Amino acid sequence: ATMWTDSVMLAGLTLTAIFVSHTAGVSAPGRPRLTGCRSPEKETFTCWWEPGDDGGLPTTYALYYHLEGSETVYECPDYRTAGKNSCFFSKNNTSLWVNYNISVVATNAMGSSVSEPVDVDVVYIVQPNTPEDVRVLVVDDDPGPYLHVSWEKPLAADTQSGWITLVYQLRVKETSQDTWEEYNAGMQKGYNIFSLLSGREYAVQVRCKPDHGFWSEWTSPAYVQIPDYMLREHSMWIIVAVFAGFLLFVLTWTVNVKRSSVKHCLLPPVPGPKIRGFDPHLLKSGRSEEMFSALVTQHFPPTSSYDDLLVEYLEVYDVEKQELVLGVKNEDPLAPTRTSDNDSGRGSCDSRTLLTERYAEDGDKGGADRQLGQCVAELASPPLEEEKVEAWSTPFSPPPLHLQRQQVGGARAAYHSVLEIPCDSPCAPGSYGHQGESDISKPGGRGASTTLAEPQAQSAEYVEVQTVDHENVLLLRPLADPGGPDVDYAGEDYSKIRDVIPDNVLLLQREPSAWPCAADPGQDRGERSCPTALQELMQPCKPPGPLQQGLRLVANGYVDASAMLC
Amino acid sequence: NSTTVLQGWLGILFCSIHGMLGSVLDCEVGGVHCTMSIEMLLDRAIQHAELIYRISEETRTQFKETFIPLALVTQQGHADHLCTVILPTPSSKSEVGQISDKWLLHSVLILVQFWINHLVDLQASLDHYDNTPQDLLDKTKWVSSKLMSLEKGLLTLIRKMLNENNLPLDNSKSIADHLASPRTMEHVMRDYTMLSCFRKDAHKIETFLKLFKCRQTDWPGCSFY
Numbered sequence: 056a057t058m059w060t061d062s063v064m065l066a067g068l069t070l071t072a073i074f075v076s077h078t079a080g081v082s083a084p085g086r087p088r089l090t091g092c093r094s095p096e097k098e099t100f101t102c103w104w105e106p107g108d109d110g111g112l113p114t115t116y117a118l119y120y121h122l123e124g125s126e127t128v129y130e131c132p133d134y135r136t137a138g139k140n141s142c143f144f145s146k147n148n149t150s151l152w153v154n155y156n157i158s159v160v161a162t163n164a165m166g167s168s169v170s171e172p173v174d175v176d177v178v179y180i181v182q183p184n185t186p187e188d189v190r191v192l193v194v195d196d197d198p199g200p201y202l203h204v205s206w207e208k209p210l211a212a213d214t215q216s217g218w219i220t221l222v223y224q225l226r227v228k229e230t231s232q233d234t235w236e237e238y239n240a241g242m243q244k245g246y247n248i249f250s251l252l253s254g255r256e257y258a259v260q261v262r263c264k265p266d267h268g269f270w271s272e273w274t275s276p277a278y279v280q281i282p283d284y285m286l287r288e289h290s291m292w293i294i295v296a297v298f299a300g301f302l303l304f305v306l307t308w309t310v311n312v313k314r315s316s317v318k319h320c321l322l323p324p325v326p327g328p329k330i331r332g333f334d335p336h337l338l339k340s341g342r343s344e345e346m347f348s349a350l351v352t353q354h355f356p357p358t359s360s361y362d363d364l365l366v367e368y369l370e371v372y373d374v375e376k377q378e379l380v381l382g383v384k385n386e387d388p389l390a391p392t393r394t395s396d397n398d399s400g401r402g403s404c405d406s407r408t409l410l411t412e413r414y415a416e417d418g419d420k421g422g423a424d425r426q427l428g429q430c431v432a433e434l435a436s437p438p439l440e441e442e443k444v445e446a447w448s449t450p451f452s453p454p455p456l457h458l459q460r461q462q463v464g465g466a467r468a469a470y471h472s473v474l475e476i477p478c479d480s481p482c483a484p485g486s487y488g489h490q491g492e493s494d495i496s497k498p499g500g501r502g503a504s505t506t507l508a509e510p511q512a513q514s515a516e517y518v519e520v521q522t523v524d525h526e527n528v529l530l531l532r533p534l535a536d537p538g539g540p541d542v543d544y545a546g547e548d549y550s551k552i553r554d555v556i557p558d559n560v561l562l563l564q565r566e567p568s569a570w571p572c573a574a575d576p577g578q579d580r581g582e583r584s585c586p587t588a589l590q591e592l593m594q595p596c597k598p599p600g601p602l603q604q605g606l607r608l609v610a611n612g613y614v615d616a617s618a619m620l621c
Numbered sequence: 622n623s624t625t626v627l628q629g630w631l632g633i634l635f636c637s638i639h640g641m642l643g644s645v646l647d648c649e650v651g652g653v654h655c656t657m658s659i660e661m662l663l664d665r666a667i668q669h670a671e672l673i674y675r676i677s678e679e680t681r682t683q684f685k686e687t688f689i690p691l692a693l694v695t696q697q698g699h700a701d702h703l704c705t706v707i708l709p710t711p712s713s714k715s716e717v718g719q720i721s722d723k724w725l726l727h728s729v730l731i732l733v734q735f736w737i738n739h740l741v742d743l744q745a746s747l748d749h750y751d752n753t754p755q756d757l758l759d760k761t762k763w764v765s766s767k768l769m770s771l772e773k774g775l776l777t778l779i780r781k782m783l784n785e786n787n788l789p790l791d792n793s794k795s796i797a798d799h800l801a802s803p804r805t806m807e808h809v810m811r812d813y814t815m816l817s818c819f820r821k822d823a824h825k826i827e828t829f830l831k832l833f834k835c836r837q838t839d840w841p842g843c844s845f846y
Contacts, residue, residue: 217832218828
């Protein structure tokens with residue numbers, strides 16, 4: 056009963072105090088709160104609380120604890136070591152694998168309040184201190200420098216005995232960046248960081264954790280500057296690029312120097328025309344004969360067919376007594392085309408008709424001559440003569456061997472060089488009418504097939520050159536009488552044209568027998584020399600073959616040509 | 622990792638039976654012959670202890686989340702005191718420093734053997750609940766198997782390193798005494814208390830083995846600097 060009375064009184068006093076305190080503005084302190092406990096090395100630990108409302112009065116705080124399995128309450132041994140509102144448990148006061156039941160009591164004049172109790176087992180609240188002595192070293196290496204980070208364990212942690220096992224972690228960041236890169240270092244106390252950018256500044260931090268516990272705080276950052284360096288690959292590529300550039304330069308210069316040959320190689324010139332067998336180098340050497348000899352083929356011009364060529368156009372014109380008219384049919388277009396009468400195919404002797412026509416044109420110039428049987432053989436008008444001469448001369452350009460083949464007195468086909476105009480004694484134009492038994496091919500007419508049909512021996516009638524008038528016209532006169540040479544031939548001479556040489560010179564063939572032999576001393580002289588005409592005139596000569604006529608030198612200076620056999 | 626460690630411990634089982642001489646042990650992993658040194662065996666023991674601790678912590682957390690309402694959490698502190706009664710163990714570093722190597726290994730062995738027995742009870746108790754997660758049951762079974770492997774390895778280590786052949790079995794009585802007391806509590810709290818104590822002892826096992834290792838070899842974790 057006494058106790059009950061005391062408790063009632065106590066309660067009444069408390070209520071009165073509370074009432075009074077409320078009216079006065081002060082109260083008991085609010086409940087403090089334990090914020091946490093930590094052990095840095097699993098040997099000691101510290102607990103912190105935060106005070107509640109102090110109630111307006113000075114308030115004291117006390118921490119009480121008791122171990123599990125024991126009712127003994129102990130008060131915190133050390134309030135100062137760990138700072139304000141803390142309690143530090145030393146090694147002697149720390150037991151592991153034992154739960155501590157801790158609570159804080161706040162007390163002021165008005166009362167006290169107790170915090171929530173907290174159970175703490177030291178082994179589960181281990182949070183080590185930060186690692187010590189963080190050092191960062193820049194190491195030069197082959198591709199580039201790297202960082203070697205080293206540190207020490209926290210001071211208080213006993214890792215030697217194995218009491219606490221720590222694992223470490225570090226992080227690196229470029230100072231200008233925001234993101235960290237973390238690396239786990241395990242239990243080692245060094246680490247290498249590679250692939251850092253040259254010329255940048257980096258910050259490094261380290262922390263640690265026990266095998267079962269909390270991570271420590273990060274160390275204060277250690278700053279390091281990476282030196283400038285060039286990657287080996289970059290320098291290699293630079294060298295390669297420089298070398299390639301040099302090669303390109305050399306190549307371009309070479310192409311530039313030899314651009315003509317390069318152009319020749321790439322764009323070959325179009326080959327020009329080339330004459331086979333033609334060597335332009337011979338031109339330079341000046342030996343044109345060799346050059347042109349290469350051009351000359353073996354069978355050109357067809358020299359073998361000369362005879363055929365010349366023979367082909369022989370024409371025989373039979374006048375009365377087997378007169379022969381031999382002429383050359385030339386295909387030369389320059390040859391004057393003669394008009395022909397009914398007897399087509401007259402050769403050169405168509406000139407007779409022309410002559411007659413001329414006479415008709417020119418009037419009656421030589422009408423009397425006509426009566427004499429003079430035949431005017433107009434070889435050609437000056438231009439024509441030249442043409443004709445040239446026309447004749449063209450086939451004759453080879454050595455005039457062919458001309459020598461002409462038969463004396465023979466109506467052979469080789470008489471292409473001879474121009475003999477058959478003349479009748481009357482030599483009248485009309486006399487031709489019935490004489491034309493054999494055709495004379497026109498100069499541009501048919502071939503000589505018909506003409507060759509009469510190769511018989513025919514007596515040739517010779518004409519003598521009477522005059523050469525101003526128009527280069529040979530005035531020929533037929534030899535009417537093949538008889539007495541001396542009498543009949545007074546003033547009448549005949550000649551056989553042997554050749555026509557350039558400069559429009561007629562080479563007349565001389566017959567030894569035709570010469571008037573002044574005497575007869577050496578008639579049997581077989582000399583076949585070709586003396587001058589005068590000499591020959593005086594020399595005895597052999598009688599010619601068929602020709603029995605002689606030669607006489609006409610007084611007027613003209614040479615009466617005579618066939619000469621040389 | 623756990624599978625490899627299990628296989629390793631199975632190999633250790635055969636090794637311990639043969640009782641090889643020297644610092645190199647013959648073992649057999651899945652029918653394949655292998656050799657192992659004492660240091661390697663000790664490392665494997667430490668790995669086992671680490672695994673067991675991690676799983677015990679997960680199991681306790683999962684059990685608390687599944688079965689313990691918030692109202693009862695505050696009372697958990699009262700159940701934890703059971704743990705310290707089981708076996709007197711050093712509670713500070715100074716005390717541990719005074720313990721011999723032999724006692725360390727023996728303490729570990731005692732703890733392992735204790736919990737091999739009690740986990741069986743725990744599993745039986747968990748099976749009685751209606752909504753026990755299968756994952757929880759699997760974990761407790763897994764832990765039990767790992768404990769047995771660890772026990773075998775410890776026996777080998779004791780034999781090899783301490784040259785002892787007798788196994789301390791004195792603590793069985795003390796274990797049996799404390800089995801009765803949990804009945805006063807609710808089943809859930811009792812199981813939770815057991816898981817909490819088991820977690821604590823697993824941590825002890827791991828710490829003691831690491832201490833023992835640092836006394837024997839130059840392990841990187843045992844560096845002074």
